Amino acid sequence: MLPLERQKKIIDLLTVRKVMKLTELTEELQVSIETLRRDMNLLTRQGKIEKIYGGVKLAQSTFGESMIEERMFSQLREKEVIAQKCSEYIHDGDCIYIDSGSTTYQLAKYIKQKKKLTVITNSIPVVNELLHSEIELLIIGGKVRQNEQSIVAFDYLFNFSELNIAKAFICASGITIEKGISDYNLEEANTRKKIIELSQQVYVAADSTKFGKDVTIGIAPLDKIDYIITDDHLHQDFISSFQGTGTHLILS
Structure with a gap:
């Protein structure tokens, strides 16, 4: 799976499940924790996700338009x-x-x-x-x-x-x-x-x-x-x- 496809899959999963543990994401995506962390760091910098203790969730829109995903x-x-x-x-x-x-x-x-x-x-x-x-x-x-x-x-x-x-x-x-x-x-x-x-x-x-x-x-x-x-x-x-x-x- 290409990085962009994997990152889109992360957003899709979080849209449905709201919050996921890192272990759950590695199992769903069949990737290492190191690969997952690289994806998470990029998505965090883009403002699409937020890291929480032990897991991750979609970033909350504070104003204006929510993300298309x-x-x-x-x-x-x-x-x-x-x-x-x-x-x-x-x-x-x-x-x-x-x-x-x-x-x-x-x-x-x-x-x-x-x-x-x-x-x-x-x-x-x-x-x-x-x-x-x-x-x-x-x-x-x-x-x-x-x-x-x-x-x-x-x-x-x-x-x-x-x-x-x-x-x-x-x-x-x-x-x-x-x-x-x-x-x-x-x-x-x-x-x-x-x-x-x-x-x-x-x-x-x-x-x-x-x-x-x-x-x-x-x-x-x-x-x-x-x-x-x-x-x-x-x-x-x-x-x-x-x-x-x-x-x-x-x-x-």
């Missing part, structure tokens, strides 16, 4: 049903954009059988998921955000004006009636703004915990969003408030 497992059932509902709006021959994020990543799993589908994305996990399918993949060029496993765009590296996107599936960390959708990272927000401008229809895929939050960077007001697809745990107050907007709220 952690979000891949949180609210997983809700994200899967949201992604499955999103897939119903994707048809053979479509050209779509799939955003970086743990919810939109799930969407890639449900579209592999679509015919003559073109997927534009900035998500490395989405690319990996679709790499061996028959879907035509276009990945935008720019800077890699390692913690988010995404690529944030630079105009001089990618010609956005050439894109003809029928449907964009966007993530958001916050959704309010007053401010629309928002996120924590400026570069991710700028990429999403460009994609929203170019897309014929815009779908926001977000679980119900994102509603009522207005986080660091505004992305777009609700009048730029055609559909928001969320889970059925959304509070009735939010459902009622959306009836006066032009954005269609879809519960999965």
